[in-house]
Amino acid sequence: MSNQHAFTPSGSSLPTGISLKSQHFSEILEKSPDIAFFEVHAENFMSDGGAHHRYLEAICDNYALSVHGVGMSLGSAEGICKNHLKKFKDVVERYSPWLISEHLAWSKEGGFYLNDLLPLPLNKESLSVVSDNIKTMQDCLGRKILIENPSAYMAFNATEMREPEFLTELAETTGCGLLLDVNNVFVSGKNMGWAIEEYLKDIPSSHIGEIHLAGHTLKDLGQGQEIRIDDHGSEVSQPVWDLFTALTERIGVRPTLIEWDTNIPSLDVLLTEAGKAADIMEDQQARNRIHA
Amino acid sequence: MLNLAELQQSMRESIHSRKMKPSLDVEIVSSGLSVDRRLQIYQNNYEGTLVDSMLGIFPIVTAFVGEVFTRAALKHFIEGSPPREACLSDYGGAFAAFLAAYKHAEHVPYIADIASLEWAVHSLQHALDKNASESGGYILNENSMFIDSPFPLLNLWMVGSGQLKPEAVHVDQGGQFVGVVLYGGEIQLYALSKAEQQVLGCLENNELSGDIASIELLKTKNIVI
Numbered sequence: 195m196s197n198q199h200a201f202t203p204s205g206s207s208l209p210t211g212i213s214l215k216s217q218h219f220s221e222i223l224e225k226s227p228d229i230a231f232f233e234v235h236a237e238n239f240m241s242d243g244g245a246h247h248r249y250l251e252a253i254c255d256n257y258a259l260s261v262h263g264v265g266m267s268l269g270s271a272e273g274i275c276k277n278h279l280k281k282f283k284d285v286v287e288r289y290s291p292w293l294i295s296e297h298l299a300w301s302k303e304g305g306f307y308l309n310d311l312l313p314l315p316l317n318k319e320s321l322s323v324v325s326d327n328i329k330t331m332q333d334c335l336g337r338k339i340l341i342e343n344p345s346a347y348m349a350f351n352a353t354e355m356r357e358p359e360f361l362t363e364l365a366e367t368t369g370c371g372l373l374l375d376v377n378n379v380f381v382s383g384k385n386m387g388w389a390i391e392e393y394l395k396d397i398p399s400s401h402i403g404e405i406h407l408a409g410h411t412l413k414d415l416g417q418g419q420e421i422r423i424d425d426h427g428s429e430v431s432q433p434v435w436d437l438f439t440a441l442t443e444r445i446g447v448r449p450t451l452i453e454w455d456t457n458i459p460s461l462d463v464l465l466t467e468a469g470k471a472a473d474i475m476e477d478q479q480a481r482n483r484i485h486a
Numbered sequence: 487m488l489n490l491a492e493l494q495q496s497m498r499e500s501i502h503s504r505k506m507k508p509s510l511d512v513e514i515v516s517s518g519l520s521v522d523r524r525l526q527i528y529q530n531n532y533e534g535t536l537v538d539s540m541l542g543i544f545p546i547v548t549a550f551v552g553e554v555f556t557r558a559a560l561k562h563f564i565e566g567s568p569p570r571e572a573c574l575s576d577y578g579g580a581f582a583a584f585l586a587a588y589k590h591a592e593h594v595p596y597i598a599d600i601a602s603l604e605w606a607v608h609s610l611q612h613a614l615d616k617n618a619s620e621s622g623g624y625i626l627n628e629n630s631m632f633i634d635s636p637f638p639l640l641n642l643w644m645v646g647s648g649q650l651k652p653e654a655v656h657v658d659q660g661g662q663f664v665g666v667v668l669y670g671g672e673i674q675l676y677a678l679s680k681a682e683q684q685v686l687g688c689l690e691n692n693e694l695s696g697d698i699a700s701i702e703l704l705k706t707k708n709i710v711i
Contacts, residue, residue, distance in 0.1 A: 241612035265572025
Protein backbone atom coordinates (compact mmCIF):
# COMPACT_ATOMS: atom_id res chain seq x y z
CA MET A 195 0.00 0.00 0.00
CA SER A 196 1.49 3.30 -1.11
CA ASN A 197 2.01 6.15 1.30
CA GLN A 198 3.10 8.70 -1.29
CA HIS A 199 2.23 12.29 -0.53
CA ALA A 200 3.26 15.70 -1.74
CA PHE A 201 4.23 17.41 1.49
CA THR A 202 5.11 16.07 4.94
CA PRO A 203 5.83 18.00 8.13
CA SER A 204 9.53 18.68 8.33
CA GLY A 205 12.11 20.28 10.59
CA SER A 206 12.07 20.07 14.35
CA SER A 207 8.43 21.06 14.78
CA LEU A 208 6.11 18.52 16.35
CA PRO A 209 3.36 17.14 14.08
CA THR A 210 0.46 19.18 15.42
CA GLY A 211 -2.35 20.35 13.16
CA ILE A 212 -5.67 22.17 13.22
CA SER A 213 -8.92 21.97 11.29
CA LEU A 214 -8.79 24.28 8.28
CA LYS A 215 -11.80 26.59 8.28
CA SER A 216 -12.74 29.02 5.50
CA GLN A 217 -12.85 31.87 8.05
CA HIS A 218 -9.07 31.51 8.46
CA PHE A 219 -7.93 31.05 4.82
CA SER A 220 -6.61 34.58 4.28
CA GLU A 221 -5.02 34.89 7.72
CA ILE A 222 -3.13 31.62 7.26
CA LEU A 223 -1.71 32.75 3.93
CA GLU A 224 -0.84 36.14 5.37
CA LYS A 225 0.76 35.02 8.65
CA SER A 226 2.10 31.52 7.83
CA PRO A 227 1.52 30.20 11.38
CA ASP A 228 3.93 27.67 12.84
CA ILE A 229 1.87 24.50 12.49
CA ALA A 230 2.71 21.22 10.81
CA PHE A 231 -0.53 20.34 9.04
CA PHE A 232 -4.14 21.22 8.32
CA GLU A 233 -7.10 18.90 8.06
CA VAL A 234 -10.13 19.32 5.77
CA HIS A 235 -13.31 17.33 5.30
CA ALA A 236 -13.11 15.62 1.91
CA GLU A 237 -16.80 16.37 1.22
CA ASN A 238 -16.15 20.13 1.37
CA PHE A 239 -13.73 19.87 -1.56
CA MET A 240 -15.70 17.61 -3.91
CA SER A 241 -16.98 20.46 -6.07
CA ASP A 242 -15.19 21.10 -9.37
CA GLY A 243 -14.28 24.70 -8.62
CA GLY A 244 -14.54 27.54 -6.17
CA ALA A 245 -12.39 29.94 -4.23
CA HIS A 246 -11.95 27.35 -1.45
CA HIS A 247 -9.94 25.19 -3.87
CA ARG A 248 -7.67 28.11 -4.75
CA TYR A 249 -7.03 28.80 -1.07
CA LEU A 250 -6.35 25.15 -0.27
CA GLU A 251 -3.93 24.83 -3.18
CA ALA A 252 -2.00 27.85 -1.88
CA ILE A 253 -1.99 26.55 1.70
CA CYS A 254 -0.78 23.13 0.54
CA ASP A 255 2.30 24.80 -0.94
CA ASN A 256 3.59 25.24 2.62
CA TYR A 257 1.79 22.75 4.82
CA ALA A 258 1.01 19.06 4.96
CA LEU A 259 -2.63 18.11 4.52
CA SER A 260 -4.88 15.53 6.10
CA VAL A 261 -8.07 14.63 4.20
CA HIS A 262 -10.77 13.46 6.59
CA GLY A 263 -13.93 11.87 5.22
CA VAL A 264 -17.28 12.07 6.98
CA GLY A 265 -19.59 10.54 4.38
CA MET A 266 -18.10 7.29 3.10
CA SER A 267 -20.39 5.22 5.32
CA LEU A 268 -17.90 2.39 5.80
CA GLY A 269 -20.40 0.60 8.05
CA SER A 270 -23.17 0.38 5.45
CA ALA A 271 -24.43 -3.16 4.89
CA GLU A 272 -25.31 -2.14 1.31
CA GLY A 273 -21.67 -1.28 0.58
CA ILE A 274 -20.12 2.09 -0.11
CA CYS A 275 -21.30 4.44 -2.84
CA LYS A 276 -19.06 4.16 -5.90
CA ASN A 277 -19.87 7.71 -6.98
CA HIS A 278 -18.83 9.09 -3.59
CA LEU A 279 -15.67 7.00 -3.64
CA LYS A 280 -14.81 8.43 -7.07
CA LYS A 281 -15.25 11.98 -5.75
CA PHE A 282 -13.10 11.14 -2.71
CA LYS A 283 -10.40 9.76 -5.00
CA ASP A 284 -10.51 12.96 -7.07
CA VAL A 285 -9.80 14.98 -3.90
CA VAL A 286 -6.92 12.67 -2.99
CA GLU A 287 -5.42 12.88 -6.49
CA ARG A 288 -5.80 16.65 -6.57
CA TYR A 289 -4.09 17.29 -3.21
CA SER A 290 -1.89 14.21 -2.53
CA PRO A 291 -2.56 14.46 1.21
CA TRP A 292 -0.15 13.29 3.89
CA LEU A 293 -2.93 11.49 5.80
CA ILE A 294 -6.33 10.10 4.82
CA SER A 295 -8.99 9.08 7.31
CA GLU A 296 -12.63 8.01 7.69
CA HIS A 297 -14.92 6.78 10.47
CA LEU A 298 -16.17 3.56 11.98
CA ALA A 299 -19.78 4.52 11.29
CA TRP A 300 -22.56 4.43 8.71
CA SER A 301 -24.70 7.15 7.15
CA LYS A 302 -26.12 5.76 3.87
CA GLU A 303 -29.12 3.46 3.58
CA GLY A 304 -31.72 2.81 0.90
CA GLY A 305 -30.57 5.67 -1.28
CA PHE A 306 -30.70 8.22 1.54
CA TYR A 307 -27.81 9.97 3.26
CA LEU A 308 -28.03 10.78 6.96
CA ASN A 309 -25.41 13.41 7.70
CA ASP A 310 -24.27 11.94 10.99
CA LEU A 311 -21.87 9.24 12.14
CA LEU A 312 -24.34 6.50 13.09
CA PRO A 313 -23.37 3.63 15.39
CA LEU A 314 -22.92 -0.02 14.52
CA PRO A 315 -23.45 -3.19 16.51
CA LEU A 316 -19.92 -4.53 16.92
CA ASN A 317 -19.97 -8.21 15.95
CA LYS A 318 -18.72 -10.63 13.30
CA GLU A 319 -21.26 -9.48 10.70
CA SER A 320 -20.38 -5.78 11.01
CA LEU A 321 -16.66 -6.58 11.17
CA SER A 322 -16.97 -8.35 7.83
CA VAL A 323 -18.99 -5.48 6.30
CA VAL A 324 -16.64 -2.73 7.49
CA SER A 325 -13.52 -4.73 6.53
CA ASP A 326 -14.83 -5.24 2.99
CA ASN A 327 -15.69 -1.56 2.65
CA ILE A 328 -12.28 -0.43 3.96
CA LYS A 329 -10.55 -2.77 1.51
CA THR A 330 -12.65 -1.33 -1.34
CA MET A 331 -11.71 2.21 -0.33
CA GLN A 332 -8.01 1.44 0.13
CA ASP A 333 -7.85 -0.48 -3.17
CA CYS A 334 -9.48 2.42 -5.00
CA LEU A 335 -7.22 5.06 -3.47
CA GLY A 336 -4.09 2.88 -3.53
CA ARG A 337 -3.40 4.27 -0.07
CA LYS A 338 -3.59 3.15 3.53
CA ILE A 339 -6.36 4.95 5.40
CA LEU A 340 -6.89 5.62 9.10
CA ILE A 341 -10.17 4.67 10.80
CA GLU A 342 -11.51 6.88 13.57
CA ASN A 343 -13.51 5.76 16.58
CA PRO A 344 -16.81 7.74 16.66
CA SER A 345 -18.63 9.26 19.60
CA ALA A 346 -21.43 6.99 20.73
CA TYR A 347 -24.77 7.76 22.32
CA MET A 348 -26.28 4.28 22.07
CA ALA A 349 -25.24 0.62 21.94
CA PHE A 350 -26.93 -2.43 20.47
CA ASN A 351 -27.85 -5.75 22.04
CA ALA A 352 -26.20 -7.45 19.05
CA THR A 353 -22.76 -6.12 20.06
CA GLU A 354 -20.35 -8.95 20.88
CA MET A 355 -16.99 -7.11 20.89
CA ARG A 356 -15.57 -4.09 22.71
CA GLU A 357 -14.66 -1.19 20.42
CA PRO A 358 -10.85 -1.43 20.94
CA GLU A 359 -11.01 -5.12 20.04
CA PHE A 360 -13.13 -4.36 16.94
CA LEU A 361 -10.80 -1.58 15.75
CA THR A 362 -7.73 -3.75 16.30
CA GLU A 363 -9.32 -6.55 14.27
CA LEU A 364 -10.09 -4.08 11.49
CA ALA A 365 -6.50 -2.85 11.40
CA GLU A 366 -5.10 -6.38 11.34
CA THR A 367 -7.58 -7.62 8.72
CA THR A 368 -7.35 -4.71 6.29
CA GLY A 369 -3.94 -3.14 6.96
CA CYS A 370 -5.60 0.20 7.78
CA GLY A 371 -4.31 2.36 10.60
CA LEU A 372 -6.30 3.94 13.40
CA LEU A 373 -7.13 7.54 14.09
CA LEU A 374 -7.68 7.62 17.83
CA ASP A 375 -10.00 10.46 18.83
CA VAL A 376 -9.35 10.87 22.54
CA ASN A 377 -12.32 13.19 22.99
CA ASN A 378 -14.59 10.60 21.37
CA VAL A 379 -13.28 7.91 23.71
CA PHE A 380 -14.02 10.19 26.66
CA VAL A 381 -17.50 11.17 25.37
CA SER A 382 -18.46 7.57 24.54
CA GLY A 383 -16.98 6.28 27.77
CA LYS A 384 -18.99 8.72 29.87
CA ASN A 385 -22.18 8.22 27.84
CA MET A 386 -21.97 4.44 27.71
CA GLY A 387 -20.22 3.68 31.00
CA TRP A 388 -17.03 2.30 29.45
CA ALA A 389 -13.70 2.10 31.30
CA ILE A 390 -11.95 4.93 29.44
CA GLU A 391 -8.33 4.35 30.51
CA GLU A 392 -8.67 0.65 29.78
CA TYR A 393 -10.01 1.43 26.28
CA LEU A 394 -6.97 3.57 25.48
CA LYS A 395 -4.55 0.95 26.82
CA ASP A 396 -6.17 -1.76 24.71
CA ILE A 397 -5.45 -0.09 21.35
CA PRO A 398 -2.07 -1.37 20.12
CA SER A 399 0.38 1.50 19.75
CA SER A 400 1.59 0.25 16.36
CA HIS A 401 -1.82 0.82 14.76
CA ILE A 402 -2.27 4.45 15.87
CA GLY A 403 -1.44 6.80 13.00
CA GLU A 404 -3.12 10.00 14.17
CA ILE A 405 -4.79 11.49 17.24
CA HIS A 406 -7.77 13.87 17.33
CA LEU A 407 -8.53 16.23 20.20
CA ALA A 408 -11.69 18.35 20.40
CA GLY A 409 -14.17 19.95 22.73
CA HIS A 410 -17.59 18.64 23.69
CA THR A 411 -20.70 19.85 25.53
CA LEU A 412 -22.08 18.42 28.75
CA LYS A 413 -25.89 18.53 28.79
CA ASP A 414 -27.85 18.20 32.01
CA LEU A 415 -31.01 16.23 31.24
CA GLY A 416 -32.44 16.54 34.73
CA GLN A 417 -33.18 13.82 37.28
CA GLY A 418 -29.46 13.21 37.67
CA GLN A 419 -29.01 12.32 34.02
CA GLU A 420 -26.46 13.92 31.74
CA ILE A 421 -25.09 13.35 28.27
CA ARG A 422 -21.94 14.53 26.52
CA ILE A 423 -22.35 15.75 22.93
CA ASP A 424 -19.34 15.69 20.62
CA ASP A 425 -19.91 19.07 18.95
CA HIS A 426 -16.33 20.23 18.25
CA GLY A 427 -17.28 23.71 19.38
CA SER A 428 -15.07 24.51 22.36
CA GLU A 429 -11.61 24.04 23.88
CA VAL A 430 -10.39 20.54 24.72
CA SER A 431 -11.53 19.65 28.25
CA GLN A 432 -8.99 18.98 31.01
CA PRO A 433 -9.89 15.27 31.40
CA VAL A 434 -9.21 14.83 27.67
CA TRP A 435 -5.84 16.60 27.99
CA ASP A 436 -5.03 14.23 30.88
CA LEU A 437 -5.93 11.21 28.76
CA PHE A 438 -3.84 12.56 25.87
CA THR A 439 -0.87 13.01 28.21
CA ALA A 440 -1.17 9.43 29.44
CA LEU A 441 -1.59 8.14 25.88
CA THR A 442 1.48 10.05 24.68
CA GLU A 443 3.50 8.55 27.54
CA ARG A 444 2.53 5.10 26.31
CA ILE A 445 2.77 5.44 22.53
CA GLY A 446 5.02 8.46 21.96
CA VAL A 447 4.45 11.28 19.49
CA ARG A 448 1.80 10.97 16.77
CA PRO A 449 0.32 13.52 14.34
CA THR A 450 -2.18 15.28 16.57
CA LEU A 451 -5.06 17.47 15.40
CA ILE A 452 -7.20 20.05 17.17
CA GLU A 453 -10.61 19.53 15.61
CA TRP A 454 -13.06 22.46 15.63
CA ASP A 455 -16.23 22.54 13.48
CA THR A 456 -18.86 24.70 15.22
CA ASN A 457 -18.72 28.13 16.90
CA ILE A 458 -15.49 28.75 15.01
CA PRO A 459 -13.17 30.96 17.09
CA SER A 460 -10.18 33.06 15.98
CA LEU A 461 -7.22 31.29 14.41
CA ASP A 462 -5.18 32.15 17.52
CA VAL A 463 -7.48 30.03 19.70
CA LEU A 464 -6.92 26.96 17.52
CA LEU A 465 -3.17 27.58 17.40
CA THR A 466 -3.06 27.96 21.20
CA GLU A 467 -4.80 24.60 21.59
CA ALA A 468 -2.36 23.02 19.14
CA GLY A 469 0.47 24.60 21.16
CA LYS A 470 -0.79 22.83 24.29
CA ALA A 471 -0.69 19.50 22.46
CA ALA A 472 2.83 20.28 21.23
CA ASP A 473 3.96 21.13 24.80
CA ILE A 474 2.68 17.77 26.06
CA MET A 475 4.47 15.92 23.27
CA GLU A 476 7.66 17.93 23.84
CA ASP A 477 7.62 17.11 27.57
CA GLN A 478 7.27 13.47 26.68
CA GLN A 479 10.18 13.62 24.24
CA ALA A 480 12.33 15.34 26.89
CA ARG A 481 11.52 12.60 29.42
CA ASN A 482 12.39 9.96 26.85
CA ARG A 483 15.76 11.65 26.21
CA ILE A 484 16.53 11.70 29.97
CA HIS A 485 15.65 8.01 30.28
CA ALA A 486 17.78 7.22 27.24
CA MET B 487 -32.73 -9.92 16.18
CA LEU B 488 -32.29 -7.84 13.00
CA ASN B 489 -29.39 -8.32 10.66
CA LEU B 490 -27.23 -5.26 9.92
CA ALA B 491 -29.13 -4.20 6.78
CA GLU B 492 -32.49 -4.46 8.58
CA LEU B 493 -31.18 -2.56 11.59
CA GLN B 494 -29.85 0.25 9.42
CA GLN B 495 -33.13 0.51 7.52
CA SER B 496 -35.05 0.63 10.78
CA MET B 497 -32.77 3.31 12.23
CA ARG B 498 -32.83 5.42 9.08
CA GLU B 499 -36.65 5.31 9.02
CA SER B 500 -36.80 6.16 12.74
CA ILE B 501 -34.55 9.20 12.24
CA HIS B 502 -36.47 10.42 9.18
CA SER B 503 -39.87 10.02 10.84
CA ARG B 504 -38.66 11.21 14.28
CA LYS B 505 -40.47 8.17 15.68
CA MET B 506 -38.77 5.09 17.10
CA LYS B 507 -39.73 1.98 15.17
CA PRO B 508 -40.61 -0.96 17.48
CA SER B 509 -38.19 -3.15 15.49
CA LEU B 510 -35.34 -0.77 16.45
CA ASP B 511 -36.42 -0.21 20.03
CA VAL B 512 -35.72 -3.80 21.04
CA GLU B 513 -32.24 -3.69 19.46
CA ILE B 514 -30.92 -0.83 21.61
CA VAL B 515 -29.32 -1.44 25.00
CA SER B 516 -31.60 0.01 27.64
CA SER B 517 -29.64 1.37 30.57
CA GLY B 518 -29.66 4.79 32.21
CA LEU B 519 -30.89 7.16 29.53
CA SER B 520 -34.03 5.94 27.70
CA VAL B 521 -33.63 4.52 24.22
CA ASP B 522 -35.90 7.28 22.88
CA ARG B 523 -33.62 10.00 24.24
CA ARG B 524 -30.57 8.25 22.84
CA LEU B 525 -32.14 8.11 19.37
CA GLN B 526 -33.21 11.74 19.73
CA ILE B 527 -29.54 12.80 19.89
CA TYR B 528 -28.95 11.33 16.43
CA GLN B 529 -32.21 12.85 15.13
CA ASN B 530 -31.16 16.27 16.43
CA ASN B 531 -27.65 15.95 14.97
CA TYR B 532 -29.07 14.96 11.58
CA GLU B 533 -31.60 17.76 11.40
CA GLY B 534 -29.49 20.40 13.17
CA THR B 535 -26.41 20.07 10.98
CA LEU B 536 -28.51 20.06 7.79
CA VAL B 537 -30.42 23.17 8.84
CA ASP B 538 -27.19 24.96 9.85
CA SER B 539 -25.57 23.98 6.56
CA MET B 540 -28.52 25.34 4.55
CA LEU B 541 -28.77 28.55 6.58
CA GLY B 542 -25.29 29.26 5.25
CA ILE B 543 -26.58 28.96 1.67
CA PHE B 544 -29.67 31.15 2.14
CA PRO B 545 -28.62 34.18 4.24
CA ILE B 546 -30.74 36.66 2.23
CA VAL B 547 -33.87 34.52 2.63
CA THR B 548 -33.09 34.53 6.35
CA ALA B 549 -32.58 38.29 6.35
CA PHE B 550 -36.11 38.75 4.95
CA VAL B 551 -38.11 36.25 6.99
CA GLY B 552 -35.92 35.76 10.09
CA GLU B 553 -33.99 32.77 11.36
CA VAL B 554 -36.91 31.21 13.26
CA PHE B 555 -39.08 31.13 10.13
CA THR B 556 -36.22 29.88 7.92
CA ARG B 557 -35.31 27.12 10.36
CA ALA B 558 -38.93 25.95 10.51
CA ALA B 559 -39.22 26.02 6.70
CA LEU B 560 -35.94 24.12 6.33
CA LYS B 561 -37.12 21.45 8.78
CA HIS B 562 -40.26 20.92 6.68
CA PHE B 563 -38.19 20.89 3.50
CA ILE B 564 -35.73 18.32 4.90
CA GLU B 565 -38.60 16.14 6.07
CA GLY B 566 -40.05 16.05 2.55
CA SER B 567 -36.78 15.92 0.59
CA PRO B 568 -34.06 14.27 2.70
CA PRO B 569 -30.54 14.30 1.21
CA ARG B 570 -29.37 11.44 -0.96
CA GLU B 571 -25.69 12.33 -1.29
CA ALA B 572 -22.93 13.00 1.22
CA CYS B 573 -21.77 16.14 -0.54
CA LEU B 574 -24.06 18.64 1.19
CA SER B 575 -23.05 21.59 -1.00
CA ASP B 576 -25.20 19.92 -3.70
CA TYR B 577 -28.22 19.74 -1.39
CA GLY B 578 -30.87 22.45 -1.35
CA GLY B 579 -31.56 23.18 -5.01
CA ALA B 580 -35.22 22.30 -4.53
CA PHE B 581 -35.71 24.68 -1.58
CA ALA B 582 -36.92 27.52 -3.82
CA ALA B 583 -39.66 25.35 -5.33
CA PHE B 584 -40.59 24.23 -1.82
CA LEU B 585 -40.93 27.85 -0.67
CA ALA B 586 -43.07 28.69 -3.71
CA ALA B 587 -45.61 26.14 -2.51
CA TYR B 588 -45.12 26.67 1.25
CA LYS B 589 -48.38 28.00 2.67
CA HIS B 590 -46.62 29.76 5.57
CA ALA B 591 -44.68 31.84 2.99
CA GLU B 592 -47.75 33.17 1.19
CA HIS B 593 -47.24 36.63 2.74
CA VAL B 594 -43.73 36.84 1.21
CA PRO B 595 -44.44 35.83 -2.43
CA TYR B 596 -40.99 36.97 -3.61
CA ILE B 597 -39.08 34.73 -1.16
CA ALA B 598 -38.95 31.71 -3.52
CA ASP B 599 -37.26 33.83 -6.20
CA ILE B 600 -34.73 35.09 -3.65
CA ALA B 601 -33.99 31.45 -2.76
CA SER B 602 -33.52 30.69 -6.50
CA LEU B 603 -31.07 33.57 -6.77
CA GLU B 604 -29.12 32.46 -3.69
CA TRP B 605 -28.95 28.90 -5.04
CA ALA B 606 -27.61 30.22 -8.36
CA VAL B 607 -24.90 32.17 -6.52
CA HIS B 608 -24.06 29.14 -4.36
CA SER B 609 -23.93 26.77 -7.36
CA LEU B 610 -21.64 29.04 -9.35
CA GLN B 611 -19.39 29.54 -6.31
CA HIS B 612 -18.68 25.78 -6.52
CA ALA B 613 -18.46 25.55 -10.32
CA LEU B 614 -15.29 25.17 -12.32
CA ASP B 615 -14.44 28.55 -13.87
CA LYS B 616 -14.20 27.39 -17.49
CA ASN B 617 -14.08 30.83 -19.10
CA ALA B 618 -10.71 32.24 -18.17
CA SER B 619 -10.47 34.18 -21.43
CA GLU B 620 -12.79 35.54 -24.08
CA SER B 621 -13.82 33.16 -26.86
CA GLY B 622 -13.40 35.75 -29.58
CA GLY B 623 -16.96 35.05 -30.68
CA TYR B 624 -20.40 35.32 -29.16
CA ILE B 625 -21.05 32.31 -26.94
CA LEU B 626 -23.26 32.11 -23.88
CA ASN B 627 -21.05 31.77 -20.78
CA GLU B 628 -21.57 28.23 -19.46
CA ASN B 629 -21.24 29.60 -15.94
CA SER B 630 -24.28 31.81 -16.06
CA MET B 631 -27.74 31.33 -14.57
CA PHE B 632 -30.91 33.39 -14.95
CA ILE B 633 -34.00 34.02 -12.84
CA ASP B 634 -37.04 35.69 -14.40
CA SER B 635 -38.99 37.19 -11.52
CA PRO B 636 -42.23 39.20 -11.39
CA PHE B 637 -40.60 41.06 -8.46
CA PRO B 638 -37.66 43.50 -8.39
CA LEU B 639 -35.44 40.58 -7.47
CA LEU B 640 -31.99 42.10 -7.66
CA ASN B 641 -33.12 45.17 -5.74
CA LEU B 642 -34.65 42.95 -3.06
CA TRP B 643 -31.42 40.95 -2.93
CA MET B 644 -29.51 44.21 -2.41
CA VAL B 645 -31.85 45.15 0.43
CA GLY B 646 -31.29 41.76 2.06
CA SER B 647 -27.54 42.12 1.75
CA GLY B 648 -27.58 45.66 3.14
CA GLN B 649 -26.59 47.39 -0.13
CA LEU B 650 -29.92 49.21 -0.54
CA LYS B 651 -32.23 50.74 2.03
CA PRO B 652 -35.60 48.95 2.32
CA GLU B 653 -37.49 52.15 1.51
CA ALA B 654 -35.70 52.30 -1.87
CA VAL B 655 -37.55 49.21 -3.12
CA HIS B 656 -41.20 48.31 -3.44
CA VAL B 657 -42.29 44.78 -4.36
CA ASP B 658 -44.87 46.17 -6.82
CA GLN B 659 -42.38 48.23 -8.81
CA GLY B 660 -42.10 45.57 -11.54
CA GLY B 661 -40.18 42.40 -12.26
CA GLN B 662 -36.50 41.89 -13.00
CA PHE B 663 -34.69 39.33 -15.13
CA VAL B 664 -31.52 38.62 -13.15
CA GLY B 665 -28.33 37.09 -14.52
CA VAL B 666 -25.72 35.52 -12.25
CA VAL B 667 -22.35 34.95 -13.86
CA LEU B 668 -19.03 33.43 -12.84
CA TYR B 669 -16.06 34.83 -14.73
CA GLY B 670 -12.42 35.23 -13.75
CA GLY B 671 -13.11 33.73 -10.32
CA GLU B 672 -15.75 36.32 -9.43
CA ILE B 673 -19.53 36.14 -9.24
CA GLN B 674 -21.47 39.11 -10.63
CA LEU B 675 -25.21 39.78 -10.57
CA TYR B 676 -27.02 41.89 -13.16
CA ALA B 677 -30.59 43.02 -13.80
CA LEU B 678 -30.91 42.51 -17.56
CA SER B 679 -33.07 44.50 -19.98
CA LYS B 680 -35.81 43.02 -22.20
CA ALA B 681 -33.48 43.45 -25.20
CA GLU B 682 -30.68 41.56 -23.43
CA GLN B 683 -33.19 38.86 -22.45
CA GLN B 684 -34.18 38.46 -26.12
CA VAL B 685 -30.52 38.07 -27.16
CA LEU B 686 -30.08 35.37 -24.53
CA GLY B 687 -33.18 33.54 -25.76
CA CYS B 688 -31.66 33.42 -29.25
CA LEU B 689 -28.23 32.35 -27.98
CA GLU B 690 -29.80 29.42 -26.13
CA ASN B 691 -30.98 28.25 -29.58
CA ASN B 692 -27.46 28.83 -30.95
CA GLU B 693 -28.60 31.92 -32.86
CA LEU B 694 -27.01 35.34 -32.59
CA SER B 695 -29.81 37.81 -32.99
CA GLY B 696 -30.92 41.10 -31.45
CA ASP B 697 -29.66 44.64 -31.30
CA ILE B 698 -25.90 45.08 -31.40
CA ALA B 699 -25.82 47.33 -28.33
CA SER B 700 -27.44 44.62 -26.16
CA ILE B 701 -25.07 41.95 -27.48
CA GLU B 702 -22.08 44.13 -26.68
CA LEU B 703 -23.53 44.96 -23.26
CA LEU B 704 -23.85 41.24 -22.47
CA LYS B 705 -20.23 40.84 -23.57
CA THR B 706 -19.04 43.51 -21.13
CA LYS B 707 -20.93 41.62 -18.41
CA ASN B 708 -19.17 38.37 -19.42
CA ILE B 709 -22.53 36.67 -19.90
CA VAL B 710 -21.66 36.44 -23.58
CA ILE B 711 -18.00 35.64 -24.16
